[in-house]
Amino acid sequence: xxHCTPEDLGLAALGEPLADDxxxxxxxxxxxxxxxxxxxxxxxxxxxxxxxxxxPAVAPPxxxxxxxxxxxxxxxxPRADVVAASAPAAGPVxxxxxxxLPAPLPAEPAGPMAPVVPLRSRRxxxxxxxxxxxxxxxxxGAGAVALATRGDDGVPVAATVLDxxxxxxxxxxxxxxxxxxxxxxxxxxxxxxxxxEGYYEAWLLDESVSGLIPLGVVRAGTEExxxxxxxxxxxxxVVDVSVEPLDGDPAHSGVSVARGLLDA
Amino acid sequence: MTTEAEPAPAxxxxxDDAEVGRRFAAGEEQALxxxxxxxxxxxxxxxxxxxxxxxDAEDVTQQVFVSxxxxxxxxxxxxxxxxxxxxxxxxxxxxxTWARRDRQRRATExxxxxLNAAPAGGPAxxxxxxxxxxxxLGELDRLGQPQRGIIELAFFADLTxxxxxxxxxxxxxTVKSHIRRTLERLRDRLEVDGxxxxx
Ligand SMILES: [Zn+2]
Numbered sequence: 162x163x164h165c166t167p168e169d170l171g172l173a174a175l176g177e178p179l180a181d182d183x184x185x186x187x188x189x190x191x192x193x194x195x196x197x198x199x200x201x202x203x204x205x206x207x208x209x210x211x212x213x214x215x216x217p218a219v220a221p222p223x224x225x226x227x228x229x230x231x232x233x234x235x236x237x238x239p240r241a242d243v244v245a246a247s248a249p250a251a252g253p254v255x256x257x258x259x260x261x262l263p264a265p266l267p268a269e270p271a272g273p274m275a276p277v278v279p280l281r282s283r284r285x286x287x288x289x290x291x292x293x294x295x296x297x298x299x300x301x302g303a304g305a306v307a308l309a310t311r312g313d314d315g316v317p318v319a320a321t322v323l324d325x326x327x328x329x330x331x332x333x334x335x336x337x338x339x340x341x342x343x344x345x346x347x348x349x350x351x352x353x354x355x356x357x358e359g360y361y362e363a364w365l366l367d368e369s370v371s372g373l374i375p376l377g378v379v380r381a382g383t384e385e386x387x388x389x390x391x392x393x394x395x396x397x398x399v400v401d402v403s404v405e406p407l408d409g410d411p412a413h414s415g416v417s418v419a420r421g422l423l424d425a
Numbered sequence: 426m427t428t429e430a431e432p433a434p435a436x437x438x439x440x441d442d443a444e445v446g447r448r449f450a451a452g453e454e455q456a457l458x459x460x461x462x463x464x465x466x467x468x469x470x471x472x473x474x475x476x477x478x479x480x481d482a483e484d485v486t487q488q489v490f491v492s493x494x495x496x497x498x499x500x501x502x503x504x505x506x507x508x509x510x511x512x513x514x515x516x517x518x519x520x521x522t523w524a525r526r527d528r529q530r531r532a533t534e535x536x537x538x539x540l541n542a543a544p545a546g547g548p549a550x551x552x553x554x555x556x557x558x559x560x561x562l563g564e565l566d567r568l569g570q571p572q573r574g575i576i577e578l579a580f581f582a583d584l585t586x587x588x589x590x591x592x593x594x595x596x597x598x599t600v601k602s603h604i605r606r607t608l609e610r611l612r613d614r615l616e617v618d619g620x621x622x623x624x
Contacts, residue, residue, distance in 0.1 A: 168605045
């Protein structure tokens with residue numbers, strides 16, 4: 162019997178039953194089974210309950226819209242009673258709450274040894290704060306990161322994209338430029354709303370996120386920081402931007418909003 | 426195509442769902458409010474299913490509506506209803522949240538290992554499934570119709586190819602060959618770029 166058709170291998174990967182002949186061949190043929198296994202990896206990644214078509218509706222809490230209004234600047238507002246009526250009010254929790262996720266945070270905060278793991282409770286507040294600042298025109302719009310033109314006196318030696326952490330809207334880019342005299346400068350280009358309290362600070366971290374070097378205050382836009390001579394970027398390859406309260410404490414606040422790994 | 430528009434709640438005035446979608450795409454602010462009235466519970470319900478009730482689900486819900494609004498240029502009303510598009514945005518935000526948690530987990534494990542002066546076992550492994558999902562959802566966005574709608578019905582609505590043919594009115598053979606080609610395309614994406622990602 163010839164091999165299964167590619168169409169049937171696709172259906173088999175999706176878990177559909179095949180006709181008897183095809184199924185019998187598949188059971189015996191390593192080549193066909195191998196092909197199903199390769200396709201199956203795609204199915205296993207995507208066809209999971211968490212990503213399935215919407216299940217039970219759960220009305221969002223009343224305060225949720227405020228963050229959206231702040232981030233978008235939209236003045237029109239949904240009617241609270243209509244939102245509340247859009248899902249059974251008495252049953253905010255679905256029948257099945259799945260096991261928490263492929264990659265949950267460790268249950269125990271790691272304490273002093275992991276100073277820059279963002280704090281959960283501050284997360285929503287940060288999003289709101291950043292969003293509010295956007296509306297006030299202090300920030301650059303999301304996704305509108307324009308590359309600043311830089312002086313031509315330097316050679317880029319490493320760069321990274323700064324990805325937002327934990328629901329922040331901060332993002333950007335960092336680049337290390339080596340000047341003709343051998344000094345190195347880290348250019349941080351940040352797209353973010355100004356925090357309602359405190360300020361952004363840039364850091365270099367080691368890969369374990371346990372050692373850190375403070376660089377200085379960052380505002381939205383492009384900032385330059387001269388790196389200490391002899392600093393090994395291989396040892397401190399992570400560019401981190403945190404929100405720091407105005408409390409006089411020079412330590413990292415633990416609230417990072419964006420981070421990237423320099424490719425040397 | 427994958428998500429039937431829920432009927433508007435009783436007593437909710439305003440245009441029908443298709444009109445809300447068109448006005449949303451056109452940037453009319455009232456359409457965002459209408460969309461929230463009609464579909465926030467559906468989006469939040471998805472996030473709650475993934476993360477349980479609480480801050481993660483709420484963050485995801487906010488992000489979905491903010492991204493949908495700022496990225497509304499990417500919504501094509503003629504390609505499907507707005508709630509289906511919001512569902513797709515929600516999938517991305519859920520997968521992004523998983524990926525972020527995975528990065529944090531690895532960072533924390535590395536920090537603990539260093540503090541304990543554990544023998545260096547290299548960095549904690551990337552959860553490849555988490556990375557695969559982000560990669561594959563991005564590739565789904567690149568599919569045109571009807572390929573995308575077909576594969577979404579297979580993945581996310583758990584329909585068989587026969588049911589998909591009935592639902593879409595497309596011939597059985599067409600559905601089968603679209604499924605095959607899309608699966609192969611996604612497989613190639615995983616095997617080429619996924620490998621680099623995990624390296
Ligand atoms: Zn065979």
